[in-house]
Amino acid sequence: MKYFYKVFKKQTGLTPNQYKEL
Known part of the structure; x- marks a missing residue:
């Protein structure tokens, strides 16, 4: 995963977390 x-x-x-919030 890393x-x-x-x-x-x-x-x-x-x-990935930032990408989800776009």
């Missing part, structure tokens, strides 16, 4: 967060943040510039 790896996913790292990759997601690198690709989107957001954390």
Whole structure:
């Protein structure tokens, strides 16, 4: 899960939690 967060943040510039709130 940590790896996913790292990759997601690198690709989107957001954390998954921030992305959900958009």
